[in-house]
Each structure stands twice: as C-alpha cells, then as structure tokens.
Amino acid sequence: MSLVHPPLKALATCLVALATGPALAQDWATREVCDVPQVALYEDTLDAPLAELERQAAEIPNGLGRFWRITAPGGAVSHLWGTFHSTQREVLDLPDMVLAEIARAKTVALEIDPVYPSRAAYRADVTHEGRYIADGQPSAYNTLSLDPRVDGWIRDRLDGIGWGRDSTDYLTLGALTEVLLWPPCEDFASGTYPTQDTLIQTLGHIKGARVVGLESAQRIRQKLDGTGGRSMGAAMLTVYGSYLAPVEDWKGAATGYALYLQGRIAVSMMQDRAYIESLFGEEGLDQLDYLDTWLLDERNHDFVEAAAPLLDEGGVFVAVGSFHLPGEEGMVKLFRDRGYRVERVAVPGEVQTP
Template sequence: MLSTLACSVSAQDWFTYDACQVDTVALHDTAVAPANLDALITDGAALPNGVGNFWRITSTEGMVSHIWGTNHSNDPKLLDLPQSVRDAIAAARVVALETNFVFQSRTKMDQVRSGLDILREPGEDASEVYTEIDLRILAWLKARLDGIGWGADAVEWITPTGLAEIMLNDPCSDFASGTYPTQDSLIQTLGAIAGAKIMGLEPQDAFLEHLNKPENRGLAFDLINLYGATLNPAAPDTARATSYALYLQGRNGAAMMWERSAAQAFFGHNIGPALVDRVDAYLLVERNRQFLEAALPELSQGGLFMAIGSWHLPTETGMIAVLRDAGFKVDRIPTPKEVAQ
C-alpha cells in the first residue's frame, strides 16, 4: 500500500527481512492515515462485489467452474489456502493463471533470466527517467534496483517497461524467492500435481509487448510512479499487517479504496486518483476482458479453476461483473477468515 511521507532512509533499508515479518495479521487504523479505516471498509464494501475472494461460476448449461482472487505474495501467512479452495483446485480439469510462467524453450528462459528482454537499445537516450518519474520515487527505485543486484545505475539502461515490471514485484518476496512460491505459483503447482491442464490467460510476453508500444510509454511511467510509491521507507510498520488482514477478510474493495486514498495523499488531490484510473484501465479493466475471452472455451465445459489477482474481482468492470454480463451465474463462496460483508 502507498504511504504519504518522504524519508531520507533508502527504500531498500526499510525492506529488511525483519521489517517484512508480520507477527500478527490485524487491522490498524493508523496504517491507512490520513484516511479512516472504517470509512475505507464501508466504501469498499459498497463497491460491486467488494467483498469475497472465492466464487462459483455456473454456465447457462449448468457447467460449474470457480474463480479465486490471489495475493501475489510468497508470505506463508497467505499461502494457507482454505480447504474449499484446495478441494476445487484438486478437482479442476483446467487451472488458469494470469500467466503461465513455465518456460516453453531454453531460448526464452535464457532471455528472461539474463534480462535481455528489458534492456534499452545501446546508446538510447534515458533522460526521460529524470523527467517522467517522481524524484522521490526515483531515489527509492535506484535503491530497489541496487538491492536486487542490478545496481542503482540500471535505472538508465532498463526500459521503462522493465522498470514497471520490477515495480510490480513485492520487495518482501525477495527473501524467500526460490524457497516459498507465490500464492499464484502454489496454485499452479497444486493444479499440476492433481493432473489439471495449466493455462495462462495471457501470453508470457503480453505485459512487456503492450507497454513497449510507443503509445503506451506514458502508461509504463504511470506504473513506475504508482507502484514505486509503495517503496516509501516511511510506511508505517502496521501497513503490511493491515494489508494482509484486509485480504484474508476478503475486503478487496477496501484495499482498493486505500490505494486511491494513499495515491491522492502522495501525489495530490487531482494527480493521484487520475494516476490510479489510468493504471487500472489497463491492469484491471482491459486485461479482465482479455482474461474472459481466453477463459470462455473452458468455462463452457466447466471444471475451470481461475486464479487471478484479488483486485481483478470487485467493481462494475471487475471479473465477477464481467462474468455475469457474459451470462454466467456467479455466487460467492465465503471462506472461514472472511467477513460476511
């Protein structure tokens, strides 16, 4: 989540192993300041489908599938999937993720692992990073790049698209990377073990190809700024515990309202909400339509378990509403830790 104050400490200093540990998952009103937590919860619940991570999808022919809103984290507190979700994965004919990150060739594997797919062309002018990225965020971004081994100077030779992709990854997941899977990877693994067909709802390169288009360069910098602000070292210690609690309680609408409030506080009354709207128009609205198109053949047969980020579910353009508009009956399946509404 975004916070609102700048600090002289580098972002990487804040994201230490100890700072990333959440001893007790709980809501803290001070974590969302200057917003009010009760107001965020009320406003979030008022969003269409603003509460709930697990849903049953029934076609007009009676074929049943499921959708689960994931949290893209490898924290064990978020990997303990409800038994009803595990049962649905085990019984699924097809498990669909946002993207299937299993490499289909050694050439592709080498390209991604070497970073060749996110490097600027030799001699390309990189001065735009100093005009398009908020200077507070630029300092934290350099610290982030240095902390993951690229070096602070990499801000000038990684493409804006590559920087945006890096910003979408939680720094606290660095420590257990390669040890604990993200929740999405865990679901894919459980599905594969159970013998389900694994599919990606978009190609591996879809994100990079979209943002690499000249007309989408501004969107790449929007993503860098919005998610780079989450590197703010002044974020309260209770922010992560609160974020986890909102997710486990199924309060995705409230979490989205928190992001909007924090962006407004950080970037300003007009700039912040507009930035969120531009990013969501691609990440959530456009991609939801693409996800549905990819899933339709499997949904018509039933037995699909779809796992996508939990923020894809709420609002009138969220996946639950999109599925209903496409003629499917979609019913929430409450899980033990979730609130009723």
C-alpha cells in the first residue's frame, strides 16, 4: 500500500480541471474504499516493520514535527508549517495555534498560488495550452518503457477521468503528470472540500494576508516538457503512477493520516521508500532518489531563496508539503544554514520524541 506522498499534490488542486468531464474514479476507488471512518495507525498496512521504519527515520534530521517558528537574524518572527495535500477532515482540522498564526500573518506563502494572475493565464489553462504534443511529434510517454503495472494504472486513471486510455499519445509528459497528481480517492470531494493547502490559502485571504507562491504554478510541467525532462518524467510517472495501484480498503490511507497527525514525517518518508521498494526493488529506489533530487532537494533550495526576503520582514506563514521539511536538504536545515533560528513548536496530538 502507499501512504499519500505529499510533496506536490497541492498543485493538483488547480489542475484537476484538466479532466474533460466529471472526475470518475477507477472501479476499485469506491466511497467504501476511500472514505476513512477512523484515522489510526494500522501496522499491518505498512510495507516494512514499524520499528525498522522508525530506526531509519531517526537518521533523518528534523524528521519529527510539522510546525516550526523561524526567527530572522534581525529578530522578525515567522512560521513554517508542513502540509498534507488532502481533504480528509482530520487533516483539515488545523490546530488552534496554527489557525492563530494564519490569522495574524501578513503574508501566506505556499508552494504555488493557483489564483490566475490574468485573464490570459486563465484562458491558457482552460484551453490546455501547451499540454498537447505538437503535430507530427511522437509521444514521449510511449518511449519511457514504464513497468507494465504502472502503465496500466496510469491508463486506467486517464480513462477514469475522461481523457481516455490512449491520451498518452497526445498529452505531453508534463500534462500527464499534472493529471496524475490528483489521487482517485480525492475525486469525490473535488470542487467541494478544499485540500489543506487551499484551506490555508483561503483563511489567509479572508484575514487580508498577502498570498504568494514560492514557485510558478507551471514549474512542474515546464520541467518535464523542457530539455532533458524525459528522464525526470519517467521517474515521476513511475513514482506517482505507483500511487494509483488499487487498494482493498481505507486502512492504508488511515495510517498515512495518522503518521502525519503524529508529526512523524520522516517515518512517512521511510514508508514511502518501503512501498516503492516493494513494487520495484532497488531500481525503484533509484528512480525515487533521482526524482527527489529535484522534486524535494532543488525545490527546497528555491523555496528557501524565495521565502528569505519575506522572512526578513516577518509575519509570514509558510505552508509547504511536509516532506519538504526534514533532511540534510530539507527546509528546516536550509533556513538554519542561512542564519535563521528555527525551533519546533509542538502541536497537540504529535509525538514529542522519536
């Protein structure tokens, strides 16, 4: 099973409109499978023993905790929050201390700002500009030699949301990735409940905060459709395609939510690796590592660079996918390396020590 991999799925909140009709899940993705009645840690759904995941997680710096106070060298205070890109009600039920900081923030900074900056940008998106292969050009997807299981899951997903199984013949790699970032079980709430990231953006907007994106909303697509994007596209479609594998019940998702709510981000990351390894072996881990050098590491550096001038002003609430926080290349360490004091703020319900 897969715990939801959180680094990027916020992008899907503004891209699910790519579907030509109502979002319809695959046959396995029923309300009975997708609705999680009880968030709890079900150890039998993990792809490695919990003790082993915890041992591996202990080696990752700053792997525990979702909420961090950042003090700039000049004394200005801001906050960093690790999100989970989901509409699950427990994920949307933000702690009071987090809500208070959103309410008083002068700036809310997210991975992207999905609000269209212009009429032209809106038109380009709704007409799917740049998402189709140019006339006479071959499909990059059909040269990737993906694992047959992943290829089947991807085609099932494309068919389930109205594009058709053979839309790989005319969609670019970037466009395919945009479509696949939205998981099947989120279809039921599409256009109704916000993801946690969208909720944070909305709350900040209501309170009058300036809302900014730390990167362009088109960055993923432009990366995969640019020079050299084919190898990264293969890694991304392998990893995110694997999250489309059918599941039999909701307990795996419940476990993912539980680990997140407990603040055990590094354990979630290790579970993600165990899941990929269970499907593809060492080759899959190589693909995941290659993907994360860009999806996490490079983007973390760019996020920190974009956020730094805002943090020097203070009053910023930074909200990014929780996998961006831990690690040697994680945002917590990168901010510290730049001279900021970054301290964990314990949130109710989180474990306090590994």
